[in-house]
Amino acid sequence: MFGFPGGALLPFYDTLPQYSQIRHILTRHEQGAAHAADGYARATGKVGVCMATSGPGATNLVTGIANAYLDSVPMIALTGQVARHFIGKDAFQEIDITGITLPITKHSYVAMDAPSLAATFKEAFYIARSGRPGPVLIDLPKDVMTDQAEFVYPEKLDLPGYKVPRQGHPTQLKNAAKLINEAKQPLIVAGRGVIISGASEELKELAEKAQIPVITTLLGIGCFPGGHILNYGMAGMHGTGYANKALENCDLLIAIGMRFDDRITGKVSAFAPKAKIIHIDLDPAEIGKNVPANVPIVGDVGAVLQAMQKLIETNRHIDWIQQLEEWRKQHPLLDIHDSEGLLPQYIIHELYEATQGDAIVVTGVGQHQMWAAQHYTFHEPGSFISSGGLGTMGFGLPAAMGAKVGRPDKAVWLVDGDGSLQMTIQELATLVQDNIAVKMAILNNGFLGMVRQWQDLFYKKNYVATPISCPDFIKVADAYRISGLTVTKREEVSPAIEQAMAHDGPFLINFMIEPEENVYPMVPPGAANIEFIEQPKKEVSSWRRQSIR
Amino acid sequence: MATTKHTLVAIVNDKPGVLNRMVSLFRRRNFNIDSIAVGHSEVPHLSRVTVIVNGTTAMVEQVRKQLDKLIDVVKIFDITGEKLTGRELALIKVKATSATRSEILEIADIFRANIVDVASDTLTIEITGDEDKIDSMFKLLHGFGIREIARTGRVAMVRGSLGVMRRVEKPLKTRVRKQS
Ligand SMILES: Cc1ncc(C[n+]2csc(CCOP(=O)(O)OP(=O)(O)O)c2C)c(N)n1
Numbered sequence: 210m211f212g213f214p215g216g217a218l219l220p221f222y223d224t225l226p227q228y229s230q231i232r233h234i235l236t237r238h239e240q241g242a243a244h245a246a247d248g249y250a251r252a253t254g255k256v257g258v259c260m261a262t263s264g265p266g267a268t269n270l271v272t273g274i275a276n277a278y279l280d281s282v283p284m285i286a287l288t289g290q291v292a293r294h295f296i297g298k299d300a301f302q303e304i305d306i307t308g309i310t311l312p313i314t315k316h317s318y319v320a321m322d323a324p325s326l327a328a329t330f331k332e333a334f335y336i337a338r339s340g341r342p343g344p345v346l347i348d349l350p351k352d353v354m355t356d357q358a359e360f361v362y363p364e365k366l367d368l369p370g371y372k373v374p375r376q377g378h379p380t381q382l383k384n385a386a387k388l389i390n391e392a393k394q395p396l397i398v399a400g401r402g403v404i405i406s407g408a409s410e411e412l413k414e415l416a417e418k419a420q421i422p423v424i425t426t427l428l429g430i431g432c433f434p435g436g437h438i439l440n441y442g443m444a445g446m447h448g449t450g451y452a453n454k455a456l457e458n459c460d461l462l463i464a465i466g467m468r469f470d471d472r473i474t475g476k477v478s479a480f481a482p483k484a485k486i487i488h489i490d491l492d493p494a495e496i497g498k499n500v501p502a503n504v505p506i507v508g509d510v511g512a513v514l515q516a517m518q519k520l521i522e523t524n525r526h527i528d529w530i531q532q533l534e535e536w537r538k539q540h541p542l543l544d545i546h547d548s549e550g551l552l553p554q555y556i557i558h559e560l561y562e563a564t565q566g567d568a569i570v571v572t573g574v575g576q577h578q579m580w581a582a583q584h585y586t587f588h589e590p591g592s593f594i595s596s597g598g599l600g601t602m603g604f605g606l607p608a609a610m611g612a613k614v615g616r617p618d619k620a621v622w623l624v625d626g627d628g629s630l631q632m633t634i635q636e637l638a639t640l641v642q643d644n645i646a647v648k649m650a651i652l653n654n655g656f657l658g659m660v661r662q663w664q665d666l667f668y669k670k671n672y673v674a675t676p677i678s679c680p681d682f683i684k685v686a687d688a689y690r691i692s693g694l695t696v697t698k699r700e701e702v703s704p705a706i707e708q709a710m711a712h713d714g715p716f717l718i719n720f721m722i723e724p725e726e727n728v729y730p731m732v733p734p735g736a737a738n739i740e741f742i743e744q745p746k747k748e749v750s751s752w753r754r755q756s757i758r
Numbered sequence: 759m760a761t762t763k764h765t766l767v768a769i770v771n772d773k774p775g776v777l778n779r780m781v782s783l784f785r786r787r788n789f790n791i792d793s794i795a796v797g798h799s800e801v802p803h804l805s806r807v808t809v810i811v812n813g814t815t816a817m818v819e820q821v822r823k824q825l826d827k828l829i830d831v832v833k834i835f836d837i838t839g840e841k842l843t844g845r846e847l848a849l850i851k852v853k854a855t856s857a858t859r860s861e862i863l864e865i866a867d868i869f870r871a872n873i874v875d876v877a878s879d880t881l882t883i884e885i886t887g888d889e890d891k892i893d894s895m896f897k898l899l900h901g902f903g904i905r906e907i908a909r910t911g912r913v914a915m916v917r918g919s920l921g922v923m924r925r926v927e928k929p930l931k932t933r934v935r936k937q938s
Contacts, residue, residue: 307775311782316829319775336829370771370832494823497816 210234211242211249211611213269215262216302217289220354234614234643237635239266241607243273243286244633248608250282251594252569253615254407256338260287264302267348268309272601274344275313279598280428281405283342285333286310292352293321307348315343321350323358332366340373341492342405374491377508377516385463385487385504386520392461394529395421398444398473401428401597402466402490404590408511409433412465415514419524422533424452426467427582428597435566435586441533442542445473446732447579450540453730453738455533456481464488466510469499470598479737489513540730542583546744550723553577553652556702557584560622560650563706568620569594569612573605573629575659577652579728581624603632609647610636620648620710627653627679637689640715648709649693649717651682654724662727666742667734682719693717759814763792765842765914766822767922768807768834769799776830780807783824789813793846793911801923804832808913835925837916844914847884848892849874853903854881862902869895880905888912 211234214222225233236242239261246257257277261270267288277284290296291303307317316336318329329347337345389395403412409432416423416439423433424444433440444452456462462484467473474480480500488495488502489510496505506513545554557580560568566586571594572578578595587593594612596604609623630651640647661675686693696705696718709716729744770776777796784791792810799806811818818836826834854862859881866873866883869891875882885895889912896907916922 308778311779312786368829371829372826492827494820494827498820 210258210260211236211245212260212287213239213242213262213266215264215266215289217263217291217351218260218266220351221260221289221349232614234610234639236607236639238633239269240273240603241610241633241636241639243270243284244276244601244604244607245611245614245636246284246286247273247277247280247282247604248571248594248611249615250277250284250611251608252591252612252619252621254591255615256283256285256334257611258285258287260289262289262302263291263306263351264304267304267306270306271309271313272599272603274310274346276596276599276601276604277344278313278315280596281342281401282344283338284344285337286314286344286346288346288348289354290319290348290350293350294352296350307346310346313344314346315341317346317348319348319350320353323353323356324361326353326358327360327362331363332368335366336368336371340371374493374507375509375512377489377506377513381504381506382513382516382520385489385506386517388461388485388487388504389419389421389463389517390522390524393526394459394532395419395461395463395526396455396459396484397421397423397463397465398426398456398467399423399429399432399465400426400467401432402510403429403432404466406466406491406510407590408466408514409590411511411514411518413437414518415521418518419521420526420530421463422455422530424448424455426470426473426597427595429467430582430593431587431590432466434588436588441537443582445475445738446734447583447728447730448473448732448738448741449542449583450730450741450743451533451536453732453741454536454540457483457739458532459484462486464490464502465514466490468492468495471499474500475732475738475740476736479739540743542730548723550726551697551699551702551721553580553654553720553722553726554584555699556650556652556720556722557581557624559702560624560706561585563703563710564620564622568592568622569616570622570624571595571605571609571612572623573625574600574602575626575629575657576654576662576726576728577624577626577629577658579659580652583728602626602629605629606633606636606647606649607639609649610639610645613645613647614643621646623647623649625649625651626658627651627655627682628657628677630682631677631679634685637686637691637715641690644714646714648715650706651717651719652722653679653682653719654722654726655679656724658726659728661725662731665725665727666731682717686717691715691717693719695719695721697721759816761812761814761817762838764811764813764815764818764836764838765844765912766809766811766818766825766834766836767914768809768825769801769804769832769922770807771830771832772798772803772805773830776805776828777807779828779830780809780825783821783828784809784811787817787821789817789821793909795911795913797913800921806913806922808911810912833922833925835922835927837914841917842914843917844888844912845886846889846892846910846912847886848896848907848909849882849884850896850899850904851875851880851882851906852899853879853905855879858902862899865895865898871895
C-alpha cells in the first residue's frame with residue numbers, strides 16, 4: 210500500500226509495524242499514492258490500496274480516485290478522519306471526503322464504529338474488485354482506530370443491492386451468434402473489460418475460429434496479442450487509418466468490454482455506419498448509453514465469450530481480410546518519416562526492440578502517450594498502463610512506481626512528457642527511498658505537446674501557454690541520486706536504452722525530440738472517424754528555430 | 759424527444775447517505791426532481807423511495823440503470839405507464855372569515871378532505887389524492903388566500919397482487935440503430 214501520514218492516521222501507522230506482511234511505501238504526495246495504487250492494480254489485477262490523512266491529505270487523493278473510477282480500476286482509498294465527536298463541526302483538518310468523492314467512487318463507507326470494521330473492509334475489497342471494478346473509499350475516524358472491539362470477520366457478505374451479472378441472456382447469445390455466423394465483414398472492438406475479465410484467451414479463440422479482425426480501444430491495448438495477424442491496432446482519434454476504415458466498412462461490430470467513449474466513436478451518428486452492433490459488457494448502464502446495440506449482452510466478458518464459442522461456426526472472411534491488408538499498406542503507421550531531428554516514434558520503436566516487447570509501459574498523458582500506444586507492440590494484458598478516461602497528466606511516474614512494486618519481475622518503462630512529468634516529479638524521491646527500479650524515457654519537446662498540436666491544427670498555430678520550460682532533468686535526477694543521460698541524436702537512442710536496462714536501479718533518459726512533431730493519424734474533434742488526417746508529407750517548421758529551448 | 763413524467767420506485771437500504779447518492783445522480787444529469795417521497799417498506803431495514811421526474815424515456819432509463827448500480831439500491835423500477843395507484847397528501851392552510859368559512863367547508867366536503875386545524879382566521883385542510891385532484895382543490899381555494907401549503911409528493915404502487923420485492927427485471931431491450 211501507498212500512503213502518507215498525518216494526525217488522523219497516527220494510530221494506524223502506530224500499529225503498522227506489527228504487520229510485517231504489509232509493505233507500505235511512503236510517497237511524496239497523496240496524488241502519487243493514489244496513482245501508484247492504480248498502477249499496482251492494473252499491473253497485477255489485484256486491489257491497490259492508498260491512504261491519506263484527513264483534510265488536505267484526503268483531498269489530494271481526489272484526482273487519483275477519479276482516475277481509477279473512470280478506468281474501472283480496483284482500489285481502496287483509506288482516509289483518516291477527525292474523531293467522531295468533531296465530525297460536522299469544521300474541526301481542524303476535517304473535510305467531508307465521502308461527500309466530495311460520492312460521484313467518483315463505486316461505493317464508500319464512513320466507518321463509525323469499531324465492531325463493524327472487519328465487515329466493512331471485507332465488503333469494501335469485495336466491491337472494489339468484483340463486477341465492474343472501481344475505487345471504494347473508507348473514511349476512518351481517529352477514535353474508531355483506537356477503539357477496542359472483538360474481531361468478527363463475516364463468512365458471508367450481506368449485499369442484497371449488489372448485482373454482479375455473470376452469464377449473458379441465452380436468447381441474446383443466440384441472436385449474436387446468428388449475426389456473427391452470417392456476417393461478411395465482421396469486426397471486433399475490444400476494450401479494457403477483456404483485460405479485467407481475464408478473457409484474452411477466449412477473445413483469441415473467438416477471433417480465430419470465426420476469422421474476425423480485432424481492433425482495440427486505448428485501454429484495450431494488450432488484450433489481444435500485438436503481433437497477431439488479426440490485430441489491426443487501436444481505433445479512434447489517434448487510431449490507425451486501417452482500424453478506422455475497418456469501422457467504417459464493417460457490417461457487424463462486436464464490441465467487447467468497452468463503453469463507446471467519444472475518443473473512439475468520433476461523431477456518433479457516423480460511427481460504424483454500416484454495422485449492426487453486438488455489445489457485450491458487464492455493466493448494463495453502459496449498454497445503449499452512447500451507441501444503441503442491436504444485440505445487448507450483459508455478462509462477464511469471459512463467460513459470455515465461452516458460451517458464444519459453442520454457438521459460433523468456424524468461418525473464413527478472406528475478402529474482408531484482404532481488404533484490410535490493402536488498407537494497412539495504404540495507411541502505414543510505422544512509417545517513420547525523414548527528419549534531422551530525433552523522432553519520438555523512432556524512440557518508441559527502439560524501446561520495443563530493446564525490450565523485445567516484454568516490458569510494462571506506463572505513460573503520462575499527451576502526445577507521448579499516443580506514440581507509445583501506436584509504436585510499441587503490446588503482447589500481454591496489463592503491459593500497457595495509461596490514464597484513459599480522465600487523461601490525467603502526472604499519472605505516469607507514480608503509476609509506473611506502483612506497477613514495478615506489483616511486478617518486480619518485469620521491466621517497467623515510463624514513457625512520459627516533459628509537462629506530465631513535472632506534475633508528479635517529486636515521486637523520484639520515492640523511487641530512491643524504496644529502491645524501485647523504474648526506467649524512464651522522457652520525450653522532451655519543450656511544449657505541452659498535445660495541446661500545442663490542437664493549437665497548430667485548429668487554432669492557427671497560436672501557441673499560447675503551451676511552450677513549457679523544464680529543469681535540466683538529468684541534474685534533477687542526479688539531485689535525487691538517480692542516474693540518467695540526455696539523448697539528442699538518433700544513433701544514441703539504442704545505446705542509451707541498453708545502458709538504462711543494464712543499470713541497477715531507476716534510470717532516466719531525457720530524449721530531446723523534434724519539438725513540433727504531431728501525432729498522426731488524427732480524427733479532428735467532432736469529425737467522423739473516417740475523416741482522419743494523416744501525416745503531411747513534408748512539414749516546414751518555422752517555430753522550431755525560435756522554440757524556447 | 760418529448761419529455762414525460764416518470765414514476766420511479768426504489769427499495770433501498772435504510773442507511774445514512776443513500777438518498778444523497780441517489781439524488782446526486784439526478785443532479786449530475788441535470789434532472790429537476792418533481793417530488794421524492796421516502797418511508798419504510800414492508801421489509802425491515804429497507805426503505806421505499808418514490809421519485810417523480812420529467813425526462814425522455816431514454817434519459818430516465820439511463821439514470822435508472824445508474825441508480826440500480828448503487829450498492830444501497832436493492833431494486834428500482836420505472837413503473838410509468840403501468841396500472842398504478844398513486845397518491846399524494848397535502849396540507850393547505852387557507853384564510854377563512856366568518857363570511858367564507860362555510861364555502862370553504864363545502865369545497866372540502868366535495869373533495870372528501872378533512873379539516874385538521876381551526877384557528878381564528880384560518881382553516882387547515884388535509885387532502886389525499888392524485889396530483890390532479892390536489893391541484894384542482896388548490897385552484898378552488900386560491901381565491902380565499904392561501905397561507906401555507908405542504909405536499910408529500912406522490913407515492914405509488916402497481917395494481918394487482920404482486921409486491922415490488924417479487925418483481926423481476928425485464929431483460930434489456932434491443933434498440934434499432936438509426937443510421938446516417
Ligand atoms: C492534469 C491535466 N491538466 C491538463 C491536461 C490537458 N492536457 C492534455 S495533454 C497536455 C499536454 C501534455 O504535455 P506533455 O506531458 O509535455 O506531453 P506531450 O504532449 O508533449 O507529449 C495537456 C496540458 C491534462 N490532460 N491533465
